[in-house]
Amino acid sequence: MALRYALLGLLAERPASGYELAKEFEGDLGHYAWQAGHNRIYPELARLAGEGLIESAEEGARGRRVHTITAAGLAELRAWLLEPWEGGAVRNEGVLRLFLLSALDSADARKILHAIAARCERELERIRDAVSGETPISGEGRLALGWLAAGYGLRQYEASRDWAVWALGELDKADRR
Amino acid sequence: MALRYALLGLLAERPASGYELAKEFEGDLGHYAWQAGHNRIYPELARLAGEGLIESAEEGARGRRVHTITAAGLAELRAWLLEPWEGGAVRNEGVLRLFLLSALDSADARKILHAIAARCERELERIRDAVSGETPISGEGRLALGWLAAGYGLRQYEASRDWAVWALGELDKADRR
DNA sequence: ATTGGACATATCCGTATTGACATGTCCAAT
DNA sequence: ATTGGACATGTCAATACGGATATGTCCAAT
Numbered sequence: 001m002a003l004r005y006a007l008l009g010l011l012a013e014r015p016a017s018g019y020e021l022a023k024e025f026e027g028d029l030g031h032y033a034w035q036a037g038h039n040r041i042y043p044e045l046a047r048l049a050g051e052g053l054i055e056s057a058e059e060g061a062r063g064r065r066v067h068t069i070t071a072a073g074l075a076e077l078r079a080w081l082l083e084p085w086e087g088g089a090v091r092n093e094g095v096l097r098l099f100l101l102s103a104l105d106s107a108d109a110r111k112i113l114h115a116i117a118a119r120c121e122r123e124l125e126r127i128r129d130a131v132s133g134e135t136p137i138s139g140e141g142r143l144a145l146g147w148l149a150a151g152y153g154l155r156q157y158e159a160s161r162d163w164a165v166w167a168l169g170e171l172d173k174a175d176r177r
Numbered sequence: 178m179a180l181r182y183a184l185l186g187l188l189a190e191r192p193a194s195g196y197e198l199a200k201e202f203e204g205d206l207g208h209y210a211w212q213a214g215h216n217r218i219y220p221e222l223a224r225l226a227g228e229g230l231i232e233s234a235e236e237g238a239r240g241r242r243v244h245t246i247t248a249a250g251l252a253e254l255r256a257w258l259l260e261p262w263e264g265g266a267v268r269n270e271g272v273l274r275l276f277l278l279s280a281l282d283s284a285d286a287r288k289i290l291h292a293i294a295a296r297c298e299r300e301l302e303r304i305r306d307a308v309s310g311e312t313p314i315s316g317e318g319r320l321a322l323g324w325l326a327a328g329y330g331l332r333q334y335e336a337s338r339d340w341a342v343w344a345l346g347e348l349d350k351a352d353r354r
Numbered sequence: 355a356t357t358g359g360a361c362a363t364a365t366c367c368g369t370a371t372t373g374a375c376a377t378g379t380c381c382a383a384t
Numbered sequence: 385a386t387t388g389g390a391c392a393t394g395t396c397a398a399t400a401c402g403g404a405t406a407t408g409t410c411c412a413a414t
Contacts, residue, residue, distance in 0.1 A: 003400090035401095035402095036401090037401085037402065037403085039401085039402070039403085039404095040400080040401065040402080061409075061410070062408080062409045062410065063408080063409080
């Protein structure tokens with residue numbers, strides 16, 4: 001269910017080909033929120049077109065097909081976002097690895113925690129670099145998806161780094177017993 | 178692949194039945210890292226037992242079967258955690274909804290951002306309450322999975338709340354143009 | 355002229371996942 | 385005595401997903 005809304009959301013920013021949409025999923029979107037490969041994207045686009053939520057037009061070169069969100073698609077997306085919800089799918093292998101540190105002995109856990117903290121710093125650096133070249137605002141004066149995602153990533157990695165440092169402290173406490 | 182390691186990690190803390198494992202996935206684990214229902218857990222336990230990574234013993238009442246991790250299982254888990262990695266599955270409907278706010282007009286977006294901030298505060302309260310009754314250390318002096326998860330949840334929700342507040346500020350800036 | 359790489363779409367198959375259905379036990383409260 | 389709810393395990397069918405494979409185009413640099 002979520003993939004269709006991710007696609008509608010991306011197309012709400014600007015019309016795009018399946019190829020371009022697949023690229024988007026390799027960035028912040030796929031990093032924090034939802035992943036999809038072209039093999040999932042193309043069939044879903046066909047279905048969305050079948051339901052009239054997007055319109056797909058052949059556009060010359062290399063068989064490129066540009067998909068545009070329709071009024072119905074926009075309405076569907078808005079309804080989904082406004083609808084109250086909870087739970088929803090969660091799957092994050094990286095976070096799982098954090099928690100499973102509990103199964104390792106102190107030395108192994110420390111090694112990994114240091115690696116995590118360092119990795120977070122690297123990612124923070126990467127996002128800060130990327131942000132300097134980004135626009136906060138997309139068409140129609142709305143906030144750009146990429147801007148929101150970058151802001152989220154920044155805070156998320158800071159939180160993860162702080163967690164790793166805290167966990168190292170907890171490990172110290174445990175070892176002193 | 179990740180589910181098997183989640184199960185091994187839980188069983189590394191203490192032996193448990195499939196039913197108890199399913200309960201674990203309803204808590205912090207399923208909230209931030211990985212979800213699984215009993216219908217997925219039972220077959221995977223059977224497979225793990227078949228590979229000798231866990232041992233399963235019938236234990237009296239109500240057909241309860243208690244699963245215990247073996248030395249081989251512990252080794253497999255450790256190897257997975259220590260192995261370098263990147264990427265890994267990411268799927269988080271909640272975060273996706275945050276990003277897709279970009280498709281809404283200013284008024285709708287504000288409404289949702291306020292709701293998100295409030296929700297984060299509620300979750301923070303809930304975790305703080307839960308933490309007061311938790312042990313940082315599990316058997317053998319290792320950090321408890323639940324403790325690590327709670328520490329993560331705390332920082333994660335703070336980050337999300339800060340993000341929502343920041344996004345509201347960005348919206349203000351955009352609207353002033 | 356050719357070639358490497360980005361652009362572009364598509365299918366196939368095995369496995370993962372989910373929701374629904376099914377079955378039965380134990381125990382505490384009425 | 386009975387009943388509701390937690391305990392406990394399972395199967396099935398439909399769908400989602402991911403890795404591999406396939407095919408072809410456009411263009412810039414050599």
